[in-house]
Each structure stands twice: as structure tokens, then as C-alpha cells.
Amino acid sequence: SQQGEEDPQALSIQEGENATMNCSYKTSINNLQWYRQNSGRGLVHLILIRSNEREKHSGRLRVTLDTSKKSSSLLITASRAADTASYFCATDAHTGNQFYFGTGTSLTVIP
Amino acid sequence: EAQVTQNPRYLITVTGKKLTVTCSQNMNHEYMSWYRQDPGLGLRQIYYSMNVEVTDKGDVPEGYKVSRKEKRNFPLILESPSPNQTSLYFCASTAGGTDTQYFGPGTRLTVL
DSSP: OOOOEEEOSEEEEETTSOEEEEEEOSSOOSEEEEEEEOTTSOEEEEEEEETTOSEEEETTEEEEEETTTTEEEEEEOSOOGGGOEEEEEEEEOTTSSOEEEOOOEEEEEEO | OOOEEEEOSEEEEOTTOOEEEEEEESSOOSEEEEEEEETTTEEEEEEEEEETTEEEEOSOOTTOEEOOSSSSBOOEEESSOOGGGOEEEEEEEESSTTSOOEEOOOEEEEEO
């Protein structure tokens, strides 16, 4: 299976600090996406980075992609209590037909 | 409002009793997909559909069926549910291939 892995599995930080989570995957991809999930609810798309991009920003989010290492990182700057959620990376198969999600990082931001 | 809807949201059933979870999207998306989410395993793709009458197996298709007779609907069918299919199920759609997916709110299924 191509299923990726996020690291760490759980992360607890103080409000205002930065949060970094990492994702590793196994085979070549077209793009990588990050999603957020509040407890027991549907996933919400955060950001997509294509395989020919190395870094992308969206508001307080910064994503990097290293295809040589098959890894990505998501940085959330100046975290807020409302950022408390689980974060998942998702990759596609190079054929572009299937999605593979990681196991997720559970982020807790303490007010 | 662009959305993916699923019904029911919660379902408790018994082993062997056929059930269907419906999924509908109003964004005219071609690609639709079903996932199950289990603790420690993340989301795993069950089936996906690239267009009407085109469906393919994902990573964990055993025990499930799908159909895609209309573009907007993609029901998930469990012909003979078993307790190991107790899970949180999500439907998702995307305009094309591997672009942004829009997720439904989830269906929590318990099979006794």
C-alpha cells in the first residue's frame, strides 16, 4: 500500500507557537494535499502542492515537498486554539486515479 | 451551496442485514470516492468512480459494492455487513482526477 505516515502522531503546543507536522509516502506522485479534520467530522481541504513545486503558502500555512525524500511538511504559524484538529496528508498514485491518506497528526493547541 | 451529502449519518444494524449508504454531490463532479476511517489507520479508499458507469476498487473493497448510474449519486452497498465493517465512512468528490476533494459529513456505522 502507498499509505503515508504522519509524524508526530500527536502534538501539543501553546497558543501562539508554531506547529510542524511531517508526512512521508512511498511512491511517485502527481501532487500532495493536506486536510484538516475536526473530531468525527468530514475532512476539509487546506492546501495542494504539485510534484514540481517545492514550497507553497496559504495564510498561516506553509507546505514543503521534497520528492527525492518522498516527504512533506506542514507548518502552521502563530497557532490558535481553533487549530486543534487532526491533520492528514493525501497523495495520489502516479496514474492519478487513487488517493492515499496518511494516518494523521492530532494537534492540540492549548489556550 | 456546494456540498456532499450522506445519509444516514448514524446507523446501527445487525450482521447480514443489507444496507445502503447514499452519497450525493451538487458540484457536477466526475470523480467520487468512498473511504472508511478507523482509529490508527487513517482513511482508506474503498471504491472510486471516474465517471458514470465507471467504478474501480480502492485499497479495501472487500465486502462492499458501489454503483454510479447518475453523475451526482454514488451509493455504497453492504450486501451482508459484518462487525469488522463497523467504521466511520466518508464520501468525497472532486472535479478532476486528484484535485481537491470535497468530503461529506460522514456516516458512523455499527454492525452488531
